[in-house]
Amino acid sequence: MLRFIIRRLFLLVPILVGLSILIFLWIRALPGSPAQALLGERATPAAITQIRHQYGLDKPLYVQYLRYVDTTAHGNFGTSIVSRRPVTTELRERFPATVELSVAAMLFAMSLGIPLGFLAAKRYGTIFDHVSLVGSLIGVSTPIFFLALVLKYVFAVRLGWLPSIGRQDVLLDASHPTNFYVLDGLVTGNWSAAWDATKHLILPAIALGSIPLAIIARSTRAAALDVQNEDYVRTARAKGLPPRTVDSRHIFRNAMLPVSTIIGLQTGLLLSGAVLTETVFALPGIGSWLANAIFNRDYPVIQGGILFTALVFVFVNLLVDISYGIINPRIRLS
Amino acid sequence: MSVAQIEMVELDAAPSGGLWSEAWRRLRRNPGAIVGFSFVAVFVFVGIFAPLVAPYSALDQHLELIAKGCCPGPSAHHLFGVDDLGRDEFSRVLYGARSSLIIGVVAVSVALTAGLVVGGTAGYLGGIVDSVLMRAMDVMLAIPGLLFAIGIVAMLGPSLLHIMIAIGVTNIPIFARLLRGSILAQRENDFVLAARAVGVPRRSILASHILPNAISPVIVQGTLALATAIIDVAGLSFLGLGDPNPARPEWGQMLTNSNNYLQNAPFLAIIPGLAIVVSALGFNLIGDALREALDPKLRGRE
Numbered sequence: 318m319l320r321f322i323i324r325r326l327f328l329l330v331p332i333l334v335g336l337s338i339l340i341f342l343w344i345r346a347l348p349g350s351p352a353q354a355l356l357g358e359r360a361t362p363a364a365i366t367q368i369r370h371q372y373g374l375d376k377p378l379y380v381q382y383l384r385y386v387d388t389t390a391h392g393n394f395g396t397s398i399v400s401r402r403p404v405t406t407e408l409r410e411r412f413p414a415t416v417e418l419s420v421a422a423m424l425f426a427m428s429l430g431i432p433l434g435f436l437a438a439k440r441y442g443t444i445f446d447h448v449s450l451v452g453s454l455i456g457v458s459t460p461i462f463f464l465a466l467v468l469k470y471v472f473a474v475r476l477g478w479l480p481s482i483g484r485q486d487v488l489l490d491a492s493h494p495t496n497f498y499v500l501d502g503l504v505t506g507n508w509s510a511a512w513d514a515t516k517h518l519i520l521p522a523i524a525l526g527s528i529p530l531a532i533i534a535r536s537t538r539a540a541a542l543d544v545q546n547e548d549y550v551r552t553a554r555a556k557g558l559p560p561r562t563v564d565s566r567h568i569f570r571n572a573m574l575p576v577s578t579i580i581g582l583q584t585g586l587l588l589s590g591a592v593l594t595e596t597v598f599a600l601p602g603i604g605s606w607l608a609n610a611i612f613n614r615d616y617p618v619i620q621g622g623i624l625f626t627a628l629v630f631v632f633v634n635l636l637v638d639i640s641y642g643i644i645n646p647r648i649r650l651s
Numbered sequence: 652m653s654v655a656q657i658e659m660v661e662l663d664a665a666p667s668g669g670l671w672s673e674a675w676r677r678l679r680r681n682p683g684a685i686v687g688f689s690f691v692a693v694f695v696f697v698g699i700f701a702p703l704v705a706p707y708s709a710l711d712q713h714l715e716l717i718a719k720g721c722c723p724g725p726s727a728h729h730l731f732g733v734d735d736l737g738r739d740e741f742s743r744v745l746y747g748a749r750s751s752l753i754i755g756v757v758a759v760s761v762a763l764t765a766g767l768v769v770g771g772t773a774g775y776l777g778g779i780v781d782s783v784l785m786r787a788m789d790v791m792l793a794i795p796g797l798l799f800a801i802g803i804v805a806m807l808g809p810s811l812l813h814i815m816i817a818i819g820v821t822n823i824p825i826f827a828r829l830l831r832g833s834i835l836a837q838r839e840n841d842f843v844l845a846a847r848a849v850g851v852p853r854r855s856i857l858a859s860h861i862l863p864n865a866i867s868p869v870i871v872q873g874t875l876a877l878a879t880a881i882i883d884v885a886g887l888s889f890l891g892l893g894d895p896n897p898a899r900p901e902w903g904q905m906l907t908n909s910n911n912y913l914q915n916a917p918f919l920a921i922i923p924g925l926a927i928v929v930s931a932l933g934f935n936l937i938g939d940a941l942r943e944a945l946d947p948k949l950r951g952r953e
Contacts, residue, residue: 343806458878458929460882460885462886463906466909589795589796
């Protein structure tokens with residue numbers, strides 16, 4: 318197992334190097350020089366020369382690249398042009414909101430998608446199967462931000478059941494030791510704060526979880542259909558095991574193997590989708606931070622944000638691969 | 652169905668035509684495909700003939716209608732009402748199909764062509780070329796799709812061309828990997844070995860023996876990519892990275908604008924939103940039906 322993990326970690330090296338080169342070149346290719354971006358449009362040539370020297374922009378490209386890798390590896394992502402605060406600080410403040418949202422969205426998608434897909438496979442060819450297939454196709458065809466707007470309009474504006482923006486009620490006084498608001502409420506024993514934070518998560522999580530829900534339901538159905546015709550399932554049935562045992566032990570467990578990889582791949586979708594969801598629901602996470610940075614042309618934030626999300630994505634997939642190796646010995650040994 | 656039954660069905664199935672004629676036969680019988688084709692047909696027709704179909708131009712303002720505030724709903728003259736600037740919503744939705752159609756088709760063609768070249772080269776040459784190309788694709792895949800597109804448009808500046816490039820580039824690795832995998836699977840086939848043994852040059856083996864057989868998953872993916880492209884374009888404009896030309900309305904942009912009038916004029920959000928859903932659904936339905944129709948495992952089974 319250790320060898321599998323080590324080999325998998327080695328595969329990460331070229332990806333990280335490539336990623337750093339890509340993002341480094343991306344900054345160079347931006348319209349206007351970084352010095353100009355820092356100083357604004359009316360900077361004097363002398364000031365630009367000075368800044369270029371100060372930031373090492375007059376050095377050869379490979380020196381600049383090595384410097385960039387060095388500072389980034391030390392966790393320095395630069396300073397936001399707009400707020401003048403370190404990108405890392407802002408990242409730390411905002412990341413919990415996005416994690417909270419993504420976890421809530423994934424919980425929603427999995428808790429509905431897996432049973433739906435499994436039931437559809439069990440009732441292959443029935444109305445239930447067809448409806449869930451069409452439903453999942455509609456799910457993947459619906460843009461997140463459209464669903465988010467509709468949910469906001471119906472449940473927040475019209476019915477007033479749920480809050481429409483932010484992470485907690487503005488009037489609520491709650492302490493936040495971890496910045497994960499639901500967790501904070503539970504840890505500090507402030508139940509009303511925890512409930513309030515949860516209520517704020519419901520609509521965004523449904524909006525963000527809709528596409529993963531559709532994809533998980535479909536792949537669970539497909540995987541369960543594949544497994545249903547395996548010889549070992551027939552054998553299990555033939556030797557008289559109760560259908561429920563066959564369902565849970567032989568079909569469900571094996572069908573979950575491909576589905577677990579699919580779930581890992583959805584992380585990228587969640588991170589992309591967070592940009593749109595957080596914008597609609599005014600959630601102060603990484604997504605809305607990036608969207609604002611785009612609007613303000615705050616390049617250090619865009620760059621740091623994209624690099625960071627890419628790193629999260631790569632590491633989540635690494636974890637998924639490793640756990641896949643743990644649950645599926647065939648992968649590990651090959 | 653038991654294994655024996657499945658085998659009987661397979662034996663019964665007459666060896667009908669080739670993969671494609673059988674696929675076509677199955678597509679015509681799939682209600683999902685028919686619905687998908689009709690959605691896409693409407694979408695493409697409206698996209699091409701928008702100026703002829705639309706009652707007003709995309710920029711005609713009817714300011715007298717919004718004098719009493721935003722925004723009057725559907726009426727006989729304005730099927731879907733007018734937007735906050737007094738422009739006919741129906742006409743703008745029709746024109747919106749244009750942007751989505753052009754961007755979708757160009758972006759997917761870019762991705763398909765580049766992906767074919769990269770994936771084909773990697774899959775057929777193998778070795779170090781394969782490793783280098785595929786690691787490069789992995790790097791591109793490491794950045795979540797929409798974020799990658801956002802980065803590219805932010806770098807190049809928002810314009811129609813740059814949006815096409817951004818959406819196209821983010822899709823390249825998907826096609827490249829798909830085609831490479833497919834080629835690797837085909838390369839070991841007996842007919843390829845036979846062609847090589849007879850002395851057919853490598854390039855024509857690739858062009859006339861491997862590619863035609865490896866292409867079907869790529870076609871399925873291409874159809875599905877069109878759906879994603881439509882949604883991603885809308886997402887980009889929703890974030891303010893859309894085509895800045897007001898004469899080319901875009902569904903995502905219309906949604907953003909409607910955000911402020913949600914309370915008084917929800918139809919301004921619902922109509923362009925539904926337009927996106929219906930066109931994306933059309934391509935997804937076709938892609939799904941194509942996948943089933945082209946799946947060799949399902950051949951001969953009904």
